[in-house]
Amino acid sequence: MSTDGAHSVRDSSGNGQRHAPLTRRTVRWIDRRVGAAGMARKALDKVFPDHWSFLIGEISLWSFVILLLTGVYLTFFFEPSLEKVVYDGSYEALRGLKVTRAYESALDLSFDVRSGLVMRQMHHWAALVFVASTVAHLCRVFFTGGFRRPRELNWMVGVTLLILAIVNGFAGYSLLDDQLSGNGLRIAYNIAISIPLAGTWLASLFFGGEFPGPDIITRLYIIHVLLLPGLLLGLIGLHMGLLVRQRHTQFSGPGRTEGNVVGERVWPTYLAKGLGMFFLTSAVLAALGGLAQINPVWLYGPFEPADVSTASQPDWYMGWLDGALRIMPSWEFRAFGFEIPNPFFSSVLLPGVTFALLYLWPFLEARITKDHAEHHLLDRPRDRPLRTALGVATLVFYTVLFFAGGTDVLATTFGISINVLFPMFQVLLFVLPAAGAYLTYRLCKELAQRDQPGGTHHAGEVKEPAGGSGEINRREAAPEGAPEREPASEAAGKAQR
Amino acid sequence: MSGNGHSDTQVDDGHEAAGGTESSGGERVVALAFAVAILAALGLTVVYSVGGQPQLEGLFLGLALAGIGVGAVVWAQRFMPNEEVTEDRIELASTDDEVLAFTQAFEAGEENLERRSLLVKLGLGALGALGLAAVFPIRSLGPRPGRGLKDTGYAEGVRLVTVQGAPLRPESLSPGTVVTVWPEGHENEADSPTLLIRTGAGKLELRQATVDDVVAYSKLCTHTGCPVGLYQVQEQLLLCPCHQSTFDVVDGAEPIFGPAARPLPQLPIGLDAQGFFVALGDFPEPVGGGFWDRGR
Ligand code: HEM
Ligand code: FES
Numbered sequence: 001m002s003t004d005g006a007h008s009v010r011d012s013s014g015n016g017q018r019h020a021p022l023t024r025r026t027v028r029w030i031d032r033r034v035g036a037a038g039m040a041r042k043a044l045d046k047v048f049p050d051h052w053s054f055l056i057g058e059i060s061l062w063s064f065v066i067l068l069l070t071g072v073y074l075t076f077f078f079e080p081s082l083e084k085v086v087y088d089g090s091y092e093a094l095r096g097l098k099v100t101r102a103y104e105s106a107l108d109l110s111f112d113v114r115s116g117l118v119m120r121q122m123h124h125w126a127a128l129v130f131v132a133s134t135v136a137h138l139c140r141v142f143f144t145g146g147f148r149r150p151r152e153l154n155w156m157v158g159v160t161l162l163i164l165a166i167v168n169g170f171a172g173y174s175l176l177d178d179q180l181s182g183n184g185l186r187i188a189y190n191i192a193i194s195i196p197l198a199g200t201w202l203a204s205l206f207f208g209g210e211f212p213g214p215d216i217i218t219r220l221y222i223i224h225v226l227l228l229p230g231l232l233l234g235l236i237g238l239h240m241g242l243l244v245r246q247r248h249t250q251f252s253g254p255g256r257t258e259g260n261v262v263g264e265r266v267w268p269t270y271l272a273k274g275l276g277m278f279f280l281t282s283a284v285l286a287a288l289g290g291l292a293q294i295n296p297v298w299l300y301g302p303f304e305p306a307d308v309s310t311a312s313q314p315d316w317y318m319g320w321l322d323g324a325l326r327i328m329p330s331w332e333f334r335a336f337g338f339e340i341p342n343p344f345f346s347s348v349l350l351p352g353v354t355f356a357l358l359y360l361w362p363f364l365e366a367r368i369t370k371d372h373a374e375h376h377l378l379d380r381p382r383d384r385p386l387r388t389a390l391g392v393a394t395l396v397f398y399t400v401l402f403f404a405g406g407t408d409v410l411a412t413t414f415g416i417s418i419n420v421l422f423p424m425f426q427v428l429l430f431v432l433p434a435a436g437a438y439l440t441y442r443l444c445k446e447l448a449q450r451d452q453p454g455g456t457h458h459a460g461e462v463k464e465p466a467g468g469s470g471e472i473n474r475r476e477a478a479p480e481g482a483p484e485r486e487p488a489s490e491a492a493g494k495a496q497r
Numbered sequence: 498m499s500g501n502g503h504s505d506t507q508v509d510d511g512h513e514a515a516g517g518t519e520s521s522g523g524e525r526v527v528a529l530a531f532a533v534a535i536l537a538a539l540g541l542t543v544v545y546s547v548g549g550q551p552q553l554e555g556l557f558l559g560l561a562l563a564g565i566g567v568g569a570v571v572w573a574q575r576f577m578p579n580e581e582v583t584e585d586r587i588e589l590a591s592t593d594d595e596v597l598a599f600t601q602a603f604e605a606g607e608e609n610l611e612r613r614s615l616l617v618k619l620g621l622g623a624l625g626a627l628g629l630a631a632v633f634p635i636r637s638l639g640p641r642p643g644r645g646l647k648d649t650g651y652a653e654g655v656r657l658v659t660v661q662g663a664p665l666r667p668e669s670l671s672p673g674t675v676v677t678v679w680p681e682g683h684e685n686e687a688d689s690p691t692l693l694i695r696t697g698a699g700k701l702e703l704r705q706a707t708v709d710d711v712v713a714y715s716k717l718c719t720h721t722g723c724p725v726g727l728y729q730v731q732e733q734l735l736l737c738p739c740h741q742s743t744f745d746v747v748d749g750a751e752p753i754f755g756p757a758a759r760p761l762p763q764l765p766i767g768l769d770a771q772g773f774f775v776a777l778g779d780f781p782e783p784v785g786g787g788f789w790d791r792g793r
Contacts, residue, residue, distance in 0.1 A: 047584040114549040118558065121551075150589055183723060186687075187739065190721035190786030193646070200642035200788050208639045210646060211722070212687050215639075247586055261584045272573035279566030283559045290555005306660070306677045306690035306716060308724045308738050325721065325756060326740040332758040332787060341787030342758050343721050376586060407741060418741050419754065 048270050049250035049263035053140045058274060060133035062281040063126045064236065070123040071225060077113050079105040080175055080221035082214065091298050099302040102177040102217050106297050122289030127169045129285060131317040134162050142361070142391050144378035146249050148371070152362040154242040157235055159358045164232050166317050171224040173295060173315060175217060180295075180312050182303025186211055187325075194344040212305070252377045259376075313406065323404030324350050327425045354398075382451075385444035392440040393433035400429045523575035527568045534564025647783045647791075650683030651764060651776040657693060657713065660684050664773040665693065667711060672697025673730040677716060680776065688784060690716035690724060691764055693774065694746060698733055702748045705765035706777055713764040713774075714750045715784040718742055720757040722785035735761070759787065 031037040048054075081101035087094050089104070090111045099107075109116040138158060141147055147155035170188075174181045189211040192203035207213025247261050256262045264270045288294075300309060314322055324346035333340040357364075365387065366372050381388040403410070404425040411418045537560035544553045591599075610617050656664045657678040670676065675694045683689050696710045703712060714735070716724045723739035733746040734753075742755030750761035762784050765777040783791050 047582050115545060115551075115554055117551045118554045122555075183739070186723065187721040193642075193788040194786060196789045200646060200790075204639040204642040205635065206639070210642075210688060213639070246589060247584075255581075255583060259586050261586060262581050264579070265582055269573050269577040269579060272569050272577060276566045276569030276573060279562045279569060281566075283561075283563035283566055286555055286562055287559030288555070290552050290559065305685060305687040306724050308726050312738070322740075328756045330742075330752060330756050330758040334792065337792040338789055339787055339791055340789075341791075342756055343786060346756070374589075408738065422741070422755070 043244075044265070044267035046244065046266045047247075047261045047263045048266060049248050049256075049261060051251060053144075054248070055277065056133055056140055057137040058277050059281050060130060060137050061236065062278045063130040063133060063285065064232065065278065066126045066282050066285055067123060067130060068229065068233075070119050070126060071229070073119045074109065074123060075225055077105060077109050077116060078102070078175070080217045082177070082212075082217055094298060094301070097302065100177045100217075102175060103297070103302045106176040106178070110298065118286070118289045120289075121292070121294050122285050124173070124294045125288040125292070126285050127172060128294075128316060129281075131162070131165050131169055131315075134158075134165055135317075138162060138358075139391070139395070143381040143388055144249070144251075145375060145384060145387070146378055147362045147365075148375040149362075149366070150246055150374055151242075151249070154239060154246070155362050156359055157239045157242065159355060161232060161235055161239065162358075163355055164228050164235070168224055168228040168232070169315055169317060171220045171228065174220055175224060176295075176297050177217060177303050178297035178300040179303050179307060179309055180297075180300045180314075182212070182305075183308055183312065184314055184318075185216065186305075189213075191343045191347040194341040195348055196338075196340055196344070212303075247376070249376050249378045251380070256377065258374070261376075313409070316402075319405040320398045320401040321347055321351065321405075323401035323406075323425070326407055327401075327404045327422055327429065329426070382444040382447040385441045385448070388444050389437040389441040393437035396433040396436040397429065400425060400432055404429070523571060526571050527575075530564045530568035530571065532564070534561045534568065537561035537564060646788065649689045649779055649784060650680030650686055651689070651691075651779045652680075653776065653778050654769065655776045656681040656769065657691065657766065657774040657776065658684065664771075666772050666774070667695075667708060667768070670695035670711065672710070675728040677724075678713070678774070688717070692716045692725065692728070692735070692761075693766075694728065696733060696746055697730070698747050700747065703763060704749055705763040705781065707763075707766055708768060708774070711766070711774075712746065713766045713776075714744075714746075714761040715764065715780055717761075717785040718757055719752070719759040719761060720755070720786060725761065 027037060079101045083101045084098050085101055085104055087097050087099045087104050087107065089095070089107050091107055094107065106120075109120050111117070141155065141158065170184070174185050174188075189203055189207060192206065193199045195202060204210070206216070206219070208215030208219070248263070250256050250262060253262075300312075301307075313319070325343060328342060328346040330342060331345065332342050379387075381391075407418055407421045407425070410416060411421055537557045541554060541557035541561060544550055544557060658664050658681045659676065659678060662681065662684055664681070665676065665678065670693070672695050675692055678691050678693045679685065679689050692714045694712050694714070696712060698710055701707070701710065701712060707713070714725075716726075718725050718737040718739065720737065720740055720742050723737050725735045725737045725742075725744065727736035727738060728734075728746070729736065735744040735746055735750065737743070737755065737757065740756050742757030743753050744750040744757070744761055745753050749763060752758060752760060762780040762782050764780055766774055767777050769775045
């Protein structure tokens with residue numbers, strides 16, 4: 001905050017520096033009112049480490065921005081109403097059909113609003129990329145141990161972002177009242193009522209009554225365009241705020257320690273690259289939006305309660321739930337006239353446990369490894385074989401569920417009977433993760449061994465696998481669950497606080 | 498350092514790039530990228546004003562954005578300060594003194610509250626009461642989930658009609674056909690679609706009254722309520738397209754495959770005086786997916 005404010009007005013414009021007077025005058029003007037130049041200077045000088053994997057989170061951020069931009073455009077034309085109208089737009093195959101305004105306005109967006117289809121498809125592609133990059137970013141943080149103290153809070157913010165992104169994506173494509181999404185909503189309704197005790201109440205309050213419920217589209221709409229985007233925006237702000245406050249993690253390397261950050265300054269290089277990334281992300285999404293058809297609701301037709309299209313697949317991020325619904329054995333529990341229906345296990349319990357474990361992971365791992373110290377240097381996945389193996393097993397588990405969501409498609413494509421596919425997936429769901437974990441563990445050990453020239457750092461000394469076994473044995477001898485070996489620089493630093 | 502970035506004169510650029518030739522090469526790339534962006538943007542406006550064409554719009558928009566993106570990234574890589582900077586991490590935790598000072602300040606304020614603990618309790622009570630009162634309007638969001646889940650439009654004597662409202666006689670169904678029917682007056686209601694099947698099969702294991710080889714089942718899957726859309730006449734099976742539950746038509750629609758755990762509810766049917774199909778009552782149990790007190 002400048003103390004000489006009052007009498008320096010004149011010289012700020014007349015100090016002879018002719019090439020940047022406007023910037024300077026503006027900065028002065030603002031700083032006299034908010035006094036933030038010092039802070040802003042620090043912000044410009046902030047250092048961000050560089051690694052390709054740090055770009056993933058950035059892609060997620062930029063696709064959210066594109067969702068906001070394209071979404072606002074859609075709101076100018078989309079009408080979230082279940083009122084029935086006769087369609088008379090330019091798509092001939094459906095002309096004369098009685099449809100809801102929601103469906104009609106989605107058709108109009110696709111055929112009669114100029115550049116409407118590009119915006120719609122861009123919005124949908126951006127949603128897919130948003131969730132995908134968020135998941136990939138989460139994996140990056142998981143496998144590198146970026147969630148460890150002091151970043152547990154930001155990990156939990158991140159998990160919340162993922163959940164909200166998935167929910168908002170589902171809410172978004174459920175707005176259009178086409179056959180595919182109408183069926184999705186009916187499944188959601190039935191999952192809701194499957195919750196013991198509260199389920200039927202929750203469903204009735206949310207849908208405004210029995211399915212389809214008179215209010216569901218209008219409610220999903222306000223949730224989709226205001227409530228959840230607002231929440232996402234706030235949480236993304238918090239996510240970034242915590243990141244700036246705690247500084248980014250970095251991989252270890254020459255000159256990089258637990259106590260410093262090595263990278264580029266925000267201004268101008270990092271910012272220019274970031275901005276470039278924004279344009280490149282939107283370029284890809286725009287090209288997809290124009291060239292790659294997605295969610296052609298005109299082919300699905302309007303929602304009719306007695307119809308269903310075969311081989312209908314939800315958006316990719318719902319696939320694991322679809323798969324779980326399918327390959328869950330037909331168990332239900334009944335006693336005293338009460339029951340716990342089958343979908344409760346696959347669609348309430350499974351996601352509940354999934355996200356609860358995700359939230360708790362930083363604390364679980366700290367408890368298992370008894371490592372409560374601060375970490376600013378990232379792990380290489382190979383240096384943490386147990387965590388990496390567990391992560392791979394988890395990914396494989398959900399990937400198997402994802403493919404189980406396509407049993408009908410697989411059956412028709414490969415001519416395999418679903419009578420074979422279902423039991424096969426039920427077995428693979430447990431066998432593949434175990435195999436994945438085992439192979440990953442072996443691979444990590446192997447890779448770590450290759451990096452370790454017998455403990456000493458003689459450049460050029462290449463150990464034969466057999467020769468290195470003494471070293472490996474020592475590392476494997478460490479009891480399971482005990483803290484895995486810390487990189488030297490790490491162990492040297494941080495006292496526990 | 499940050500001063501360098503402000504002035505984008507050629508001289509400065511030359512300083513930062515590794516060599517003169519590389520610099521001019523980089524400049525050409527950036528210039529080309531921006532030029533592509535300008536042309537693509539122009540193309541976009543042209544396409545838009547002649548009536549629009551989704552593929553071209555996406556292409557030009559993508560090119561324009563990509564041009565700017567490539568330009569910015571190459572610019573940053575070639576002409577902006579790229580050297581590595583090392584910055585010390587800050588200690589995140591405050592010093593013990595700071596924490597102590599904060600706790601003391603907080604406790605000083607707290608004491609003030611503790612002195613009037615009755616008022617504090619009342620105040621909290623008021624907030625709690627208001628919160629509770631504010632919860633009640635949530636109740637307006639939807640009706641109590643009561644009989645609605647257990648009832649459909651069927652009752653004794655209600656005709657089974659097509660979605661257009663046409664009643665049906667046994668003769669209008671040839672063996673091995675299925676029609677989706679509704680309770681008259683409730684056509685297309687989400688909880689009532691019913692499969693009226695003329696099985697052509699000799700023996701049916703059923704729990705409800707029926708007419709010859711014709712049987713009526715709820716069309717809503719007992720798993721998560723999808724319409725069970727596929728009737729395989731040969732095997733006498735009903736297949737749910739959503740998660741592939743399979744029901745045995747001749748055996749009371751018992752589930753024989755997939756996640757569904759209960760048979761499709763069977764509608765008791767008969768014929769009225771004019772010989773049209775009628776219901777003899779509602780479904781004996783709720784249709785669609787299960788819920789907690791379904792059996793109550
Ligand atoms: C996390 C952020 C968001 C996600 C994941 C998301 C996802 C989606 C998806 C998948 C659809 C269906 C698109 C289609 O196939 O037509 C959709 C539709 C829609 N979204 Fe979003 N969206 C997000 C944010 C927003 C925002 C911020 C707005 C507006 C302020 C918005 C407005 C709309 C509208 C109006 C529709 C319906 C129109 C239509 O698609 O035809 N969305 N959204
Ligand atoms: S709804 Fe029929 S199998 Fe899931």
